[in-house]
Amino acid sequence: MFKQTAGEKLIEQLIEWGVDHIYGMPGDSINSIIEPLRKAKDKIKFIQVRHEEAGALAAAAYAKLTGKLGVCTAIAGPGAIHLLNGLYDAKLDKAPVLAITGQVETDLMGTDYFQEVNLDRLFDDVAVYNQRIMSAEQLPAVVNQAIRTAYAKKGVAVLTIPDDIPRFEVGKEARITTNFTVKQELAPQKDDLNKAKVLIEQAERPVILAGNGVHGERETLLAFAEKIGAPVVLTLPGKGVIPDKHPYCLGGLGLIGTKPSYEAMQEADFLLMIGTSFPFTGFLPEHAKTIQIDIDPTQIGKRVPVDVGLAGDAGATLRWLTEQISRKEDREFLEKNQERMNKWWEKLEKQEADESEPIKPQHLVRALQQVAPDDAVMSVDVGNVTVWMARHFHMTNQSFVISSWLATLGCGLPGAIAGKIAFPDRQVFAVCGDGGFGMMMADFVTAVKYDLPMVVVVMNNHKIAMIKFEQEVMGNAEFGTDLHNPDFSKYADACGGVGYRVERSEDLLPSLQKAVLQNKPCIVDVVIDVEEAPMPGKIQFSQAVGYTKHMVKELFQEGKLDLPPL
Known part of the structure; x- marks a missing residue:
């Protein structure tokens, strides 16, 4: 009966998870992974980069663009170290990435062997899941757990695999686990939604700050903005959430932003932050009532004090609020900012x-x-x-x-x-x-x-x-x-x-x-x-x-x- 090696099982699992390419450079401590990757080249492609940092940055960008898992690989020591910059990019921008690194063989670990680096410690801060695989039987369950965690926590999972492990056969005692991830719809508590509804309807000069968490909800965001008569300011990761020249858009905020967005923030009596943990708080209004919507409760109130926090999916939360709130008839503040934005575009067009x-x-x-x-x-x-x-x-x-x-x-x-x-x-x-x-x-x-x-x-x-x-x-x-x-x-x-x-x-x-x-x-x-x-x-x-x-x-x-x- 044919038995798989741990290296072959790893590649099979990546394919089952929908991974169709990996960025990396081959080398001695991952050659036992590269060989089964070569055999599966019709199903999963190896993209040989010239620097591991480029591979990790590409994996992060792929995850940001598609929402799918980005995967990169490197040898122990120098190759693994080179991955760090791209992996931190993925961590900070909340992109699901899997890094597979080699390590010296298990019987050489702890001997200060050639290219031996403490990778467990090296990746401890950057990873939401960081595991060294120590047996062929352990590998299948750990691979599934790593990928599942990367997706669930939108972060970096790191698997460190000593060079001898991929050559061992995976026996029948290997733990079998699930190779898919499930999603949940997160909604704020009704009491919080009702408090938010009251604040929104009291607002006279509302401004929306939309970030990365609103991508894919363009029509939902615009329907809400129209209902309350609020201009929309975009963070840099939120660029493209709505078209830059949409009548409700005031462009970016901060040193890369527009003058109209700055002025709107200075005059606002109400701020709704959606899907963003905007760090440059000096550009936010000081005395406005503030509501923050974020799928991650730990982000709410992280930068500035908020009056109401709504922990839930941005789209679902906005749809509930749009249905429940009354339409704001006074459009004076919105129109004032639209006039400013038109003048801003005229200024930029002269420069261009x-x-x-x-x-x-x-x-x-x-x-x-x-x-x-x-x-x-x-x-x-x-x-x-x-x-x-x-x-x-x-x-x-x-x-x-x-x-x-x-x-x-x-x-x-x-x-x-x-x-x-x-x-x-x-x-x-x-x-x-x-x-x-x-x-x-x-x-x-x-x-x-x-x-x-x-x-x-x-x-x-x-x-x-x-x-x-x-x-x-x-x-x-x-x-x-x-x-x-x-x-x-x-x-x-x-x-x-x-x-x-x-x-x-x-x-x-x-x-x-x-x-x-x-x-x-x-x-x-x-x-x-x-x-x-x-x-x-x-x-x-x-x-x-x-x-x-x-x-x-x-x-x-x-x-x-x-x-x-x-």
């Missing part, structure tokens, strides 16, 4: 229409908007590029993925790789700064190798520009922010893709139009204005003072400012 050179990043985003289909996947990196995309790219039905809470540089390209694997028939963009792309650029070869047509747009200003701006706002002269970049378009050609270098405004749109028609991965390397600062929608006095101090320092250092005679 600026065809001067060096190319303005706002103008680049407008050109990108013209070539991005309604169902495109937009994987956005971290830095100034986040500001330009959050503020100037008008989401309709596109998918938007970013490293929200960890805000790690380098997430753009791995996110695009995951996006193309998840949605092979959709146009995929990685929108990166030169700093972020430089971190993960080796995996552009991965996109070429696996025939993943995508467009990587690099905002190239030879600068870690967001840090330059932060230093200047502090009143400091910039330091350590210069980058020495290659010609990224030539790099694309060298990798087997297609590259375009754009230095003139007149070449921008034509280059993007050519790129989206290519059947290969492309890089559009756009040289942008390094002096274009990502000023917040509402500038604080302290920021203006700091920036003035910086300018004075710069002038002194360059000898352009003479001291008055004594």
